[in-house]
Structure formats: structure tokens, C-alpha cells
Amino acid sequence: MVVIQNFYLYLTALVTISQSRVNNAQLLPPLNPPPENTNSDFISLANRYGFQPLQHEVTTDDGYILTLFHIPGRSKYPVLFTHGLADAADLWLLRGENSLGVTLANEGYDVWFANSRGNRYSRRHVSLDPDNNATYWNFSFHEMGYYDLPAIIDRILNETQKPSVTAIGHSRGNLMFYILGATRPEYNSKVNVMISLEPICHLTNTKPPVMTILQAVPFIDQLFNSLNITITEFLGYNSTMTRLVRAYCTYPNIGNELCLNTIIFPLFGFDEKELEPSFVNVFIYHFPAGTSWMEVLHLSQLTRKDFSQFDYGTAQNVLVYNSSVPPAYNLTLATMPFALLAGRNDRLSTLPDVGVLRKQLPNVVDYTVNRRALFNHADAVLGRHMPDYLFPDIRRVLKRYNKRP
Template sequence: MVVIQNLYLIALITICQNHFNNAQLLPPIEPPPENANLDFNGLANRHGQQAVQHEVTTDDGYILTIFHIPGRSKYPVLLVHGLADAADVWLLRGKGSVGVTLANEGYDVWFANSRGNRYSRRHVSLDPDNDAAYWNFSFHEMGYYDLPAIIDKIINETQKPSVTAIGHSRGNLLFYVLGATRPEYNSKVNVMISLAPICHLTNTKPPVITILQAVPFIDQLFNSLNMKITEFLGYNSTSTKLVRAYCTYPIIGNELCLNTIYFPLFGFDEKELEASFVNVFIYHFPAGTSWMEILHLSQLTRKDFAQFDYGTAQNLLVYNSPVPPAYNLTLATMPFALLVGRNDRLATLPDVATLRSQLPNVVDYTVNRRALFNHADAGVLGRHMPDYLFPDISRVMRRYNERPLINKN
């Protein structure tokens, strides 16, 4: 039943995205709490920090917004969000979040925003609202273009030799692409702490794998109807407003949202993601990405970790090969720490084990001691992250920085 509900939801929001632009068609929603109305700068101010905003232009013309909370650490710390997310997620739990904790302890913290999300929805010549070509990107371009531009900006601004990176979910995958395709950047990453690392998706649990495997068929259906999908779950799109309306419907919306969307996708953990918190995070996530990225992720359920598969004819034009080239992860030599959970439906232990066997420099591998630790608990939405996650991050940080992170003792 949950599988059918999720497939229905993805089809419904896609149809709405392509056909409806009138928010009055949506059901009523409860008034958002104060945190929901704050952007990144507002969230930082609310928690006692002053953020600085920077713009970065990639080699292929995408204009990214990154945020900086200045500090004194030897190595700047770069936080990279997950799929269809934004930098806000690192601050939503306030003093119990990774971003605020790092900033409060004086770390020099930088926050990435991938192309296509609410803060990085610009280009030197393409209009995301009118030019479908703007959305011709997946996580490959984010790893190959976005990360180098962001890292170079940070190194140039701070005059430090490298960055310490912390990623969540798809944010980690970008570093695997970076290390494999632009190996000169391996030396610019002091250590890469992967929270709930996504790479291989062959052992992803239902309903996630069912939905991902259905994505190509949904794409074919819409293409056959001359309804090409470009943006997916844009921050201000009707599709996202529909999700918000569903998740904040008076009295029952929060529980429905958790039990039919988030818990089936990420893993059930009611103590860490309480119903009332839905009213906060649903106004920050989703924040937008491309449909092409969803297609690319769906390919990881049936193929090796490889570049986007356009089909034989187009692959010959793009890659001079009938199949897309696989990423050579042996070239990704930066130090990686893999922090995983047994209750994670996306970054499953078997898939992370495959990734671990392919990366040549895994310096830490930890299965979280909390049995219910899931994909959302891993650094972004968990209610008690300082208790069960921060000590693991601290252990890695102590090895690669001049002082510990989040030293609770």
C-alpha cells in the first residue's frame, strides 16, 4: 500500500508541476512556524551567527550561492547537502544541528548549494523558467563543476591549503565524482566525512527501489505525451506546494506525511523525527533539483556507478561509446570516513560495503550504535544528533583538525 501511495504521489506532483500553476487549487495549510519563514541568513541570525553570502560561477555558467560563517579553524569546513535539499538543512535543529554547533565552536564553516536549488537557480545565459537546457544536469555536473568552483572559492578566500568536508546522502556522491574525474582535487580535501553515503543503489529497500525503478517509465510516459519534465520539486513550484499542503493539513497532515512519505523512504524513527517538526522542515525541503538527476539516480539501481546513460545512440555521440563510462573510484584518493546506519533505506549496509571496497582511502567506517539510525537522522534532521552522531564526527575531526568538534566531555 505504501509503495502505491508513493508512486501515486510522484506521478501526481509531476502532473501538477507540468499543468497547474494556481496555488488556490491546493488544499488549506496551517500557518507556518517562525523558523519556516526564515531563509539561511535568518536561521543563522536566529541562532546567534552572522552569515556571509558569496556567489560562485562554474565553468559551465551556473551561478551558485554559498554561505560562510567565519571562524578560526585550521581547515575550513564545507557542508554539502543532499538531493533536492539546500544549505538550510544544516541549521534546522538549532543548537543541536551540525552547522550551528560547528559555528558556535569557532569553526570556519562554509555551506554549499547545488545548482538548481532555491539559492542556486541562476545561469549566465539560461533562464531556468524558460530554457529547458538549464536543467540538463545531474549529480555528475555537480561533482565535476560545482564542487571545484566552491572549493577553489573557499581556498582563495581563506588562503588555506584544503577543506574538511562533511556531506549528507547525495552530497557525498559529488565527492566520489570529483575524486574520480578531477583527481587533482583529492589533495584539496583534508578529509571527507560521508553521512549516509549514497553511491550504489542496487540494495536499496522498498519502497525506494520500487520508486526509482519506476522513474524511467514515468519519464517515457510524459515524453510520449510531449510533456518533457525538467525541474523536479522546485522550491516555489506547485508540486512542492502540494507536498507542503499534504504534510501540513490541519490535525492529520504531519502524521500522514511522516508515515506515508518520509519514514518509508528514509527509515522509521519516530523519536528522532517528531510530527511537530514537519511544520519546520517541510518549508525548507524540498528545495529543487533536475529531473535528469532523478533519472541518473534511478540508473544506479541497475548499473555500476557510471555517468548518465542517454541510450545507445546518444551515448555514441556524447561518450563515443554505446555505454556510459564508469567512474574509476580508485582515483578518488582523498581520505573518506563512512558513517552509516542499519535502519537506512537509501544508504544500505550492503551498498556502502561495495563503496568501501572500491575507495582506496577509507580512514573510518562506523555503523551507528543506534539501531533505528536512519537516513534523515544522519546529520540533518535527527532530534538528538549530539548524543548518537556527533561523537563519531568528532573522532574523525580530531584526527584531521587541530582541535576536536563538539567535545561533549
């Protein structure tokens, strides 16, 4: 109980800071300039590795304007990458020649990189201003699966004139496809195969401190509601909270290791050989990239309930769903082929929880527990030696399902 209270107070302080309207310059310590090899955005990263990416704007049925990046390939068979919570397309390129996005692009795949609503690249709407309209932030991963993915997939298929896409997701980037298949089953045939790296869906076996933090989230929300304070954006790319994290993680001499040992490794799993201190200076300028507080609330819901839509509370649920409880997602309708690639050292996506998901999905065509014992949640996108222990499993699935012309 003491641990939960401590995390409760800690997160309350962080959210308070992130919502503060005071002068940021007065709050923040001097921020080290980004190293030259970080680059500032996806376009500059892609240029650095020899590509000339295209940028598409995709508007969803509910008015969100998303940025979709495209590195054209010789095969013209589309591969769609979807990122995790508070993440962006950048992380698929950050390891350069050893990153999955660069590797597949170099091999001739036609690669597309999604950015979910609310992150640094998709922070726009046809009528709502994210800085001044709290309504903009009324979304979770449900809307990403129900609105974002159909708009993105349709754009890709229209541009390529292909019947389906191959998808590769990380963490929450997989969860969106489970929702897509369950709520819009007509899209199952438009996904050739969905490769899920460190899939999340059920979080009942998530390990501390991740579990402790997620369990504290509803109490933090209740506290701020009682104070008539509305939390909207969470971990915005340019927010005070994110700038504080960057300052902490890049503090001269000690920041890199402190960041790894007090934030990254405890949350995602320890693996010092794959995530070295010097690399912190690179990824911390690309992650976090922003999401909504509502999505964090929905994620916390997965620790104590079945996989279901957002729980607004009894009274609001009746208005929204005509039921006192949110409807559960019917995963038997998600019939697209899924390949689940999991790790034994993942503190967020644990093997018992992935096992439950595996039993619920009707068309799991590949289930692989990574051969590397220390393989964790971050290694799937940031590991130094991913080509050795991860890419062979991905290529095996691609070879089976990608009929490249």
C-alpha cells in the same frame, strides 16, 4: 507488479501536477502559515542562532551561479557542508543548538555551506533562465561533482588561503565527492578528509518503497517523452508539487503524523523518537528545495547499473561518450581520505551498498555503523539527539584530520 504499477500511476500524477501551467491558486488547498520558528531562509536561521553569515556567489565553468554561505570561525580552518538530493544548506541549521552546522560554528570552526545547482539558492545561470530555458536543467550529480565542487572549493581556498578543506556531506552530498575524486583527481589533495553521512553510490539493495519509486522513474520519463512533454525541474521550492506536499504535511491536527508515516518514515526509515510530528512544521518549509528531473533519472540508474555517468541511450551515448554505454567512474582515482558513517535502519543507504563502496574507495580511513539501531537517513541531519549518537563520531574524525591553528 501491481505495486510498481500503483507507484507508476502515483508518480505520473505528481509529475503532471508539477508541470501544470494552470492557476496554482485554483489547485491548492489553503496553506497554513509557517510557524514563527521555521524562519524563511538560511540567513534568517543563522541570525536566529547568533551568527552573521556571509553570502558568496560562485560561478562554475559551465555558467551556473551558486550561492555559498559562510559563518566565519576563529580557527580559519574551513569545513564545507554539502547537502543531499533536492535539499539546501538550511537543514544543517534546523535543529538549532543540536544541529551540526550550529555546533561546529559555536566551537570555532570556519564553516561553509554549499548549495548545488538548481536548488532555491542556486537557481541562476549567466545566460539561461530556469523558468524559460529547458537547457538549464540538463544536469545531474555528475555536473555537481565535476563543475560545482571545484568552483566552491577553489573559492573557499582562495578566501581562506588554506591548502585544503574538510568536507561533511549527507547522502547525495557525498556522491559528488566520489565523482570529483574520480574525474578531477587533482582535487584529491585539496580535501583534507571527506566525512560521508549516510553515503550513497550504489543503490542495488535499496528497500521499498524507495526502490519501487526509483525503478518507476524511467517508465514515467518514457511516457512523457511519448507525449512530447519535457520534464525539467523536480520538487522546485515554489513549485505546485512542493506546495501540495507542504499543504498535506501541515494539514491541521493530522497532517504532521500523516506526513511522517506515509512519506518520511517509509522512505528513510522509522525513528519516532528522533523525528517528532511537531518538527514536521519546521523542516517542511525548507525541504524540498529543488533539483533537476535528469538527476532523478541518474539516481534511478544506480539501482540497475554500475556507478557510471548518465545513460542517454545507445545512440546519444555514442555522440556524447563515443561509446554505446556510459563510462563507469574509476573510484580508484578518488584518493582523498573518506570516513563512511552509516546506519542500520537506512532504507536508502543500506549497509550492503555502503560495503561495496567501502571496498572500491582506496582510502577509507574510518568506517562506522552508528550505535543507534534506529539511526536512519534523516537522523543524520534532522535527528533530535544527534549530539549524543552522531557528533562523537564526527568529532573523532575532525580531531584526527583537522590541524587547527
